[in-house]
Structures are given as C-alpha cells and as structure tokens.
Amino acid sequence: MTSAPNDLAFLRRLRPLAARELRLALLAGAVAGVMVVLQAWWVATILDRALVGREPLAELVLPFVLLFGIVALRAASTFAAERLGFAAAMRVVPALRRALLGKLGRVGPSGAAALPTGEIVAALSDGVRAVEPFFSRYLPATAQAAMLPVGIFLVVAPLDWLSALVFLVTAPLIPLFMVLIGKGAEALNQRQWLRLQRMSGHFLDAVQGLASIKAFGAGPRMVAEVGATAERYRRDTMAVLRIAFLSSLTLEFFSTVAIAIIAVLIGFRLLWGELDYRAGLFILLLAPEFYGPLRMMGTAYHARMEALGAASRLVALDALPEPVLASGTARPAFGDGIAIRFEDVHLTYPDGRIALRGVTFAIEPGETVAFAGPSGAGKSSIQALLLGFVGPTSGRILIDGHPLETLDPEHWRRHLGFMPQRPKLFAASVRGNIAPGEADPDDSAILRAAERAGVAGVIADLPQGLDTAIGNGGRQLSGGQASRIALARLFCRDAPLALLDEPTAHLDDDSEAMIHAAITQLKGRRTLLVNAHRPASLALAHRIIRIEEGRIAVGQAEPAETACPC
Template structure:
C-alpha cells in the first residue's frame, strides 16, 4: 500500500489527474502534424508543377488556397494542443498543492515537525511550480517526438529509400545521447534541489531568530552563510544549464549532419538524373521538420529533470502518516461531551515512548490542572487529547449526558497554545478564524466570557483595530485573552490550554485565571501549568513524571 501511494505521487501517477487534457494535447498535436505534412506535400507538388511542368500561376490558384487553409488549420490545431497541455499542467499543479495542504492538515503539527519547515515551504511553492512545465510541455513534446518523425519517415520511405535510411539511422542517435547526458544531469538537479531546500530552511531560521542573531552579534555571519549557500545554488544552476547546452549542441550536430547527408545524396542523384525534383524538394522540406520535435523536446528536457527531483520531495511530504483527527471544516455532532475517559492510553514520538498507561476521567464543569516538570509530558498529554498524536494502545472515549459515545470528539474541542497565533489583521479577523460567519454580537459575547471585552473596547477602533504582525500591538495578557475568546467562539465542550498564564504580569495572569474559572462552570477545561494559583483552583490535578500520569483529586495531594 505504501509503495502504491508513493507511486501515485510520482510523475507517472500525477499524470492520471489530467489524463483527458494530456490525451487531448497529444491528439491535437498529432492532427496538427498531419495537416503540416499535407501542406508540405501540396507545396512541393505545386512548386514542381510551376517550375518544371509549365503550369501557370492561375492554374495553381486552388493549390495555394489549400496550402493557406492547411497552414491556418495546422497553426490553430497546434494552438489548441498547447492550450490543452497548459490546462493539464495547471490542473495537476493546483490539485497537487491542494492535496498536499489537505494532507498536512491531516498529518498534524507533530507529524509536520519531522520535516524542516523550509523544505515543506519550498516544496509547496517551487516544487509544485516545477510540475507545470513538465506536464504542459515535456509530455506533449515527447509524444510529438514520436508522432511527427514517424509520419515523416513514412512519407520519406514512400519517396526515397536512401533518405529514409539516413533519417532512420541518425534520428534515434539523438534520444540515446540525450538519455546519456540526462543521467548525469539528474544527479546535478537533485543536488540543486537539496541546496535550495537547505537555503530556504536557513533563511527561514534566520528570520525567526533575527533578534537572537542581532544580540549575539552574528548578523553578518548569518548573511555570509546565506551568501555561501546562494553561491552554491548558483553554481549548481549553471551546471544544469551547461548540461542543457551540451544536449542542444549534440542535437544540432546530428541534425545538421543528417540534413547535410540527405542534401548531398540528393544533389548528386539530381545531377546524374536518377532522382526527380519533386521528391528531392519534398524530402529536403521534411528533413529539418523531422528534427524539429527533437529540438522542442530537448528544450523542455530539463523540465523532466526538475519535475522528477520535485516529485521526490512531494512524495516525501505525502508519505507522512495521517492522524485520525477531525478534518478542517468538520462540524461537531449535535450531542455534547459531558465526560472524557482515558483508559490505559499509551503514545510515543516516533519510536520513543512518551506517555504510558494513562488512566483518567474528566467531567463537565471541572477545571483540570496538568502539572509536572518542564519536558515531563504535559503538552504531550494535551496533544494526545486533541488528536495531534496517535493512541498507540488504550482508548480515549467521549460520552454525552446519556452515556452514549460521541463521535469525533476533537470536533468538540478548542485549543489555546502557549504562544497563540495572531494573524496580520484586526481583532475581529483574528477571532473569526474560529467561526468566519460570526456576527458582531457573538464576538462581544465570546470576548466577555474571556474577560477580553473591556480591553478591546479601549482600543482605538475596537474590534476593527489592527493587531499588527504576530499581535505586536497587544500585550501578552491581551493576546492570551483574545486567543481564549477565539477558542470560546466555537463553544467547545472541552477547552485545552498550554501554560495560559506563562510570562504574564500578576494582573494579566489573574484576569486569565478568572476567565478560565468562569469557563469551567459549563465545560471541561484542561490546562497544563506551573502556576500555583491555577493549581489551587483545580477540581482535579494530573501530575506527569517519567511518562506516567498520577491523578490527584485535590491540589493538596500534589503538595503532599
């Protein structure tokens, strides 16, 4: 199954996404080739009639009209073929990008963290973009490299055996030499992609750590490192271009040699009277066109190498295992969660055990505090509840007030991380991430529950006030309460929070704690925290240590 999924993300598998458009491009290209060859046949006959058979220009009037119509028809059909190829490329690249984003949402943040962020971003942008010219140009041109030369060889075989032998012998040499050059070019292209991914990851890390680099005086060192990587990528790019030039030179050499041989052989035979002008003229018209698809194919051959390297990176992202979590946009069921039970649950990061045999039960109206040393597994427990980690063994079940199992419990949950995400927009925009169609009154109610309405109304434009990049215009406490209001906008049955009062001043921490206490009266609230004030408010305390969770009914049990 894994092998089949990997094959679906290779270039051959991706071609099935737009097979009808690709087939249309090939068929229309073949039709254009037929019209073009017919045009040359009529042109050769007309020139022969006018030059050697004494026909007048008036008698060739109909033939000239046919030539014009065939020329126009060939150009029109070829244009339609190019449009079909472009449509195939756009459809495939768009669908791949959409499916990759959907897959990443199903993988979850923990699974995505196994690959560098720079690699994921580069693949979703540059990698997906590299697929378009492959399907829009390379595949139709590869088909034309067979159709048009085959058609020309058939016509030449009917006209002259010597010319057929020359073209038939020299033509296949070009793909052979191109393939030999292409093998070395593929390794160069793979190296270029690797350097691009490393450069993208390094640039992203430098942007994230710009403050740290500045404080440690490493700004210039970071710039020098980026310059070195950019120079390495430039050299790799020029290596690819050198291979492309070598391929073109090989093609032109054999094409020119073949056409020259045909011309010399026919010239000698015409001088000796063993060949007729019409056949010689037609073959000399067809000979350059015999190599034209090969030239076009050579020009787009680098697109294949680029797409192959990109498909490898795309397949790497597509192979990340998906989690059994609610997909984006999934609506919660009409029933509500009143209890949440963990029965001997075990989970792990990759092959490293994280939590073992966790048993706990949470009831509606409870505030649960998760305590423990940093790195003990508090955040892991929240990620497990939210579905960001798979349950290796045991079970997590949610029940309603009648004791019935609630399906997709993650759809009834909300999450406030330690560092909430604030988009570049207004306060209302950031709150509506949870519910895009929410009206202003609902925003006010959610803000009131989170104890955020008072500070929002003091902002210059209220809910329409821009929060700045990453919430730079708000304080830490305001961001935490705004994130809590956003979570409450979904009206979740289970609210999970990671260090909700960390790095806040006492007044802000007290405001957040008061809001959480109010929220816990009609839902399950679970908070990982070191805050003693929050721990004292808890109805139930879970202490995490060495991968094991101890359930304490009162805060004093932990203190003891």
C-alpha cells in the same frame, strides 16, 4: 533520498487529474502533425508547378489559398496543443498543492516536525511549481516525438527508401544522447534541490531569530552564512544550465548533420535524375520537421529531470505517517461537556522518543482537570492525542464512550477549543482572529466573546475596531492582549471541550489574573483540561493529575485546593 522510480511513479499518479486535457493536447498535436505533412507536400507541389511546370501565377491562386488554410490550421492546432498542455498542468499544480496542504493538516504539527520547516516550505512552493513543466511541456513533447517522426517515416519510406534509412539510423541517436547527458543532470538536480531546501531553512531560521541575532551582534556572520549558501546554490544552478546547453548543442548537432546528409543525397539524386523535383523537395522540407519533435523532447527532458528532483521532496512530504484519528467517520452528538477516558495509553513518537507510558485516567463531563508536572513529562502529548495530532502507540482513548480513532476528525475538532502556550495570531483583522475560518462571522457573538475574555475595551480602542488588521503574530498587541484575543477565540467557539496549554505562561501577574478570571467563567459549563505549573493556574481545577516521565504519579490525582505549589 527517494529513488527515481518512486519519484516517477509519484508523477504518474498525478496524470489522471489532467487526463482529459492531455488527451485533447495529444489530439491537437496529431492534427498539427498531419498539417505539417500536408504543408510540406503543398509547398513542394506549388513550387514544382511554378518552377518545373512553369504554370502562370493566376492558376496557383487556389493552391496558395489552400496552403494558407493549412498553415493557419497548423498554427491553431499547435497553439491549442500548447494551451491544453498548460491547462493540464494547471489542473495538477493546484490539486497537488491542496493535497499536500491537506496532508499537513492531517499529520498535524507532530507529524510535520519530522521534516524541517524550510524543506516543507520549499516543497509546497518551488517543488509543486517544478511539476508544472512536466505536464505542460514534457508529456506533450514526448507524445509528439512518438507520433510525428513515425508518421513522416511512413510517408517518406515509399517515396525514397534511402532518405527513410537515414531517418531510421540517425533518429535513435538524439534520444540516446539525451538520456546519457540527462543522467548527469539528474544527479545535479537532486543536489540542487537539497541546496534549495537548506537555503530555505537557513533563511527561515535567520528571519525567525532576527531579534536574537541583532541582540548578540551576529548579523554580519549570519549574512555571510546566508550569502555562502546562496552562492553554493548559484553554482549548482549554473552546473545544471551547462549540462542543459551541452544537451541542446548535441541534439542540434546531430539533427543538423542528419538533415545535411539527406540534403546532399537528394541533391545528387536530383542531379542524376533518380528523383523527381516534387518528391525531393517534399522530403527535404520534412527532414527538419522529422527531427524537430525529437529536439523538443530533448529540451523538455530537462523539465522531467527538474520535476523528478522536486518529486523526491514531495514524496517525502506525502509519505508522512498520519495519526490513527484521520481514518474515523463517526459523528456523534456531544453535550455541553465531554467525558474522556484514557486506558493504558502508550505514545512513542516517530523519532523514538517515548512520551507516555501506560497512562490511565477518567474525566467527567463539565470537570476541570489540571495536568501538572515538569516540562517533557507528557502533559502536551495528552493534548496532542486529543487534538488528533498523533495517535496512541497502544491503549485506548474514549470520548463519551466512543473510541477516538472512530471519530471523524473534522467533526471532532469542531467540538474542541484550544489555547496554546503561545497563541498564534494571523495577519488578519481582529474579527478574523477571533472567528478564524468562518465565512460569515456573527459580530455580536464575537463582541460577547471579547467581553467575556476581557479584551472588548482593547478592541474598542483600535482604529477600526473589529476590522483592524493586527499583523502576523499580533505585532500591534502586548503579550497579555494577544492571549486575551486567543481566549476570546475560545469563548467564541464555545466548544464542549477546551484544552489550555499553560495559558498564562510568559505573562505578568495582572494579565495572568485577567486570564484566570475569564477562564473561571467556563468552569463547570464545559470540560476543561489545563496544563499548568503556576499555583494560581492549578487552583482553577477541580482536581490535579500529576505526570512524571510519561506516567501518572503515585496517587494519580488530588483536589486542587489541597495541591501544593509546583
């Protein structure tokens, strides 16, 4: 678990994002503090003139108008401080979420696999949202607690040293008990966030495996487990709330007792004639205002604890190691095909798993190469290296003579096409799935790609053609149709390097034949790297490179037409 100092340092690193709004909130809070003192003085003055001086009401009209102006200015500055605090949070929260999503994009699937999916989802949703009160409430409350009590103390001290002494003695008790109680809340918040992440991961696993759960009759047991996890989370939440209420009670108790002490002292001294009415009333009106910011900071302190609990998970996400590719800046021009060279490449994943051991091979532009071997041999790791999802532990990868780590990741990936074993289709239209991420896709290019992928007839039969929403995962399509939509995506991109990871796995013979016929159109025009097991897929290649236990097998490569089935 990340230590609290690191969590706090992470939150402090975010402050420059909202520095302007926080400064303005501080200024608005200072104005509100000045208006608090002026309001108390003006109320005391009006009551002194009316009750002690017995001035007629007509002579107090102007003071009442001025008092109304002070109250209005105080309300406006307080509202401005709250709005600016919220604006500061709204600067931080979207920027933080974008930064974390960008981090996930840079680390890729291999890096993100170091954290459970449920934990990542909880961090990006609830974790980022929990940071908002730290900036909207805690930081402004802390600034106000530092300014207003000090200002009131400096105003009261020349008027009445005894009341100032009470302020001086009792004021430190509130933050002291706030910290003492908050220490217990910190541990509970950390545990609560762990519960939330586990519950998120458990629920996500249950949803993803819903078909299997139903098929094996495990529904009631899974419902019971999810319910038990939710119940434990509820108990942790209530424990945090109990401490929060205890903290509020303690702070209110000490501030109320302190105000009562000041009221008693002022009352007796007014009775004995040691203090004039206006000064006594002025101090008495300021007493609740003196403790108000300290109580508010005590309440906001729990927002700090919650933010620290969330930050511990955000730090873990932010600390994921990025592949070497992420630091490149070169943007070379690539032709229709790309030359690839691996030189003694080793790859060890962060969990210690060795994927590649001294792999060396060369691929010419426009060549179609199939990588064959048992599952786990390292075929997908070669593609992960080329995609930039991981960086080599040692060795060198050259792309048209350029070291891969020197290339700009976005520029390089724009020249890549990728078709995984199980293509990902999004909850978008057919158009959005064939040309994802394009602001203004060319329908004619999309239809040509669909025609080459053999899926144009399927699209024509859909109710709204290219505008038909196919649902997350392509629920409206068969497995073969979904694979052809993914292949159309590959054709539409028309990248000089195409990576295909067992593109016909899990398909029937007819669908496999259609996919192979479509892929054949790319052969010779683009550099193709195909991971394959089936003989028909291996036959697409100019040559085959066999991988065994992370190494190139003896003989390294063989022509596809002489390859035996594997």
